[in-house]
Amino acid sequence: TKPNIAFIGLGNMGAPMAENLLKAGYTLSVYDLSEDATQRLQQAGASVADSPKDAANNAQVVISMLPAGKHVHSVYLGDSGLLANLPKGTLVIDSSTIAAADARTVAEAASELGIDFLDAPVSGGTGGAIAGSLTFIVGGSADAFAKAEPILAVMGKNIFHAGDHGAGQVAKICNNMLLGILMAGTAEAINLGVKNGLDPKVLSDIMLQSSGRNWTLEVYNPYPQVMENVPSSNGYQGGFMSKLMQKDLNLAMQTAQDTNVETPMGAKATELYEAHTVENGDRDFSSIMGRHDASLLS
Ligand code: NAD
Numbered sequence: 485t486k487p488n489i490a491f492i493g494l495g496n497m498g499a500p501m502a503e504n505l506l507k508a509g510y511t512l513s514v515y516d517l518s519e520d521a522t523q524r525l526q527q528a529g530a531s532v533a534d535s536p537k538d539a540a541n542n543a544q545v546v547i548s549m550l551p552a553g554k555h556v557h558s559v560y561l562g563d564s565g566l567l568a569n570l571p572k573g574t575l576v577i578d579s580s581t582i583a584a585a586d587a588r589t590v591a592e593a594a595s596e597l598g599i600d601f602l603d604a605p606v607s608g609g610t611g612g613a614i615a616g617s618l619t620f621i622v623g624g625s626a627d628a629f630a631k632a633e634p635i636l637a638v639m640g641k642n643i644f645h646a647g648d649h650g651a652g653q654v655a656k657i658c659n660n661m662l663l664g665i666l667m668a669g670t671a672e673a674i675n676l677g678v679k680n681g682l683d684p685k686v687l688s689d690i691m692l693q694s695s696g697r698n699w700t701l702e703v704y705n706p707y708p709q710v711m712e713n714v715p716s717s718n719g720y721q722g723g724f725m726s727k728l729m730q731k732d733l734n735l736a737m738q739t740a741q742d743t744n745v746e747t748p749m750g751a752k753a754t755e756l757y758e759a760h761t762v763e764n765g766d767r768d769f770s771s772i773m774g775r776h777d778a779s780l781l782s
Pocket of ligand 1: 492494495496497498515516517518521550551552555558559579580581606608609610724725728732
């Protein structure tokens, strides 16, 4: 029989992930601070709870998809936090991208209460969340991983066990540091071509079949109207907000500093996103294209 699931955090990623669980026949109780977010899930067949604790009532599995470490802390830790109110044996899967150290802190608190915790950040963007083709990058015990796998397989295509607690988050920030570099670099290359008379679509097609090929050119072109159904063709709305990319770059930079590892390209991407988010934090991260031509952002 399928476990009951509590799903907390129904934003750009959490909402379509939760919808895929409903479609697969899971019973879901959901919670989000935003009423718009919970309404969407109610229409899809979930029951809406008034608090994380209320959502977890009768749930054997809890999944969270929150913006950052501070939100994960506030949901799970402390006397009124969710962990203190869960029965032993509950499986908790946090898919937010947060610091590995924060994931380990929550995992330890959970383990003291006999609760299994996994860090399970994802890659694949909102397109992957909608299609159920996300990559899950999981840190935690092999036992908990085995329990989580069939559930994650509903929302994702590739499920990796990266290692112990925190390992999922380390792998995720390595990936996102590279993604930040690739997005900033792709925007820069397209701009160079456009300023020298090339059509952005023609140039993108050429680079896509040449050695500059990368994920942003494949499915997430940053220049408006080169691709359909991407944030750049929709006023840079939805998708992955620049402020969340900046959060991930900062996590990567912090990890690099703590462990004495050089990341000069990551440092440059961090600097670019830091400046960009001052005005454009809520726009999708491909809006870094607008650094080169502000009229693309209007
Ligand atoms: P989002 O801001 O769209 O969604 C976050 C949701 O959490 C919002 O609906 C918000 O109301 C809710 N929330 C915040 N605090 C809460 C609390 N205390 N209790 C309940 N709900 C709360 O963000 P997103 O794009 O869905 O990203 C979520 C996480 O996934 C982030 O860590 C992000 O870095 C990561 N991520 C995002 C993408 C992407 O493409 N958007 C891809 C991979 C990973």
